[in-house]
Amino acid sequence: MSTRSGAWEDERLREASFDFEGTFRAQYERIARVIASVVRDPSRAEELAVEVFLKLWRTPQAQGESARGWLYRTAVRKGLDELRRRTRRARYEALLGFGRVLTPEDIRLANEEREQVRLVLAAIASRHSELLLLRSQGLNYSELAASLELQPTSIGTLLARAQQAFRKEYIKRYGQK
């Protein structure tokens, strides 16, 4: 058997042995909550969570022992992408003057600290936001390293930098509260 067909066989075996539905049932709620923490809208978070699992199904390399870390990383990126898209859209609409009229609910949300945290996360570098979000979900250093494919020894330093970046951006926007 050639190396190429051997690799293909291995992939098929891994695919056959991976319990996709079991992983979905075990992880879906957590993944949906991770996304909801970033995108605010629970129904949109559920849609995006399904997309994350669809991507896992289409990515045989991600199936296996590392699936959990892969799911967290993809979920956080998906959520941040959605958050940035919304932020960008709101900015352009405001700039071009055809945005919708702000409702009292919008104003209340904008002043809410949770929304301010989201906007800061959308503004800082992705590697910082990803790290902070996963950390806030309770992942320890080794889990963070596995999820983001980083060296476990560098997590402490990277986390400290991410926190500094967050703090700096937050204070710049809203002052020290």
Next chain:
Amino acid sequence: MDRNDEVYADDWVDERLAKLSGDSEWYPNVVQALARLNEQRRGGESRRRGWIWALASIALVLCILAFPTARNRIRALWDSSHFNGVNIGQVSASVKTLKDGQAAPDFTSLDADGHSVRLSAYKGRVVLLNFWATWCHGCQTEIPWLIEFESKYSDRGFSVIGVSMDDSGWKSVKPFIDEKKMNYPVVIGNDEMAKPYGLSSMPMTFLIDRKGKIAGTSVGVVDKKACEIEIVSLLAK
């Protein structure tokens, strides 16, 4: 920033990020999500199959177009189905060919027996000039009719001349002539011979009157009845 500041920053950031912990009353619906996921997996699979079919079809068409023989066969099939029923003397407006009344461009070539065939030597006779090829299905349909016209009207001053456009030359044309018992001279054509006639597809047939002028053109298989009427009418002039 000293160590105390770092600890402070840690707590300060964690405090804010903790505000993101969602609504504890909300529970994602796993069953509904699984149903949605399965639906999308099925949809994705059929979409992927659709793409594979579309790409395979495009690849097949490109392969066919890449080979001249296959391309010519398809063109011949198209012509024979598309132009079947074009009356002699009529031609599609999209084909740039000789007009009725124009002098038929002369040529000289050798037939299968090595005899010289010169078109201008047929002046005084009505000539049916037929461009054809052995692989052309439409040509194979009309050749028996041309054999019939030749035997029926040659005594009255009518001649058929076949111009084969086969790339392989006599190698494939000679056995074909023998097999079909073609009773009229056939020469091997080339681009130089075909260009003045505006040969665009095969079969293509020209009727030339006794003065050597074009009297009718047919692109595709001739309409046998209309062609015979035209021959008789030209012979009577």
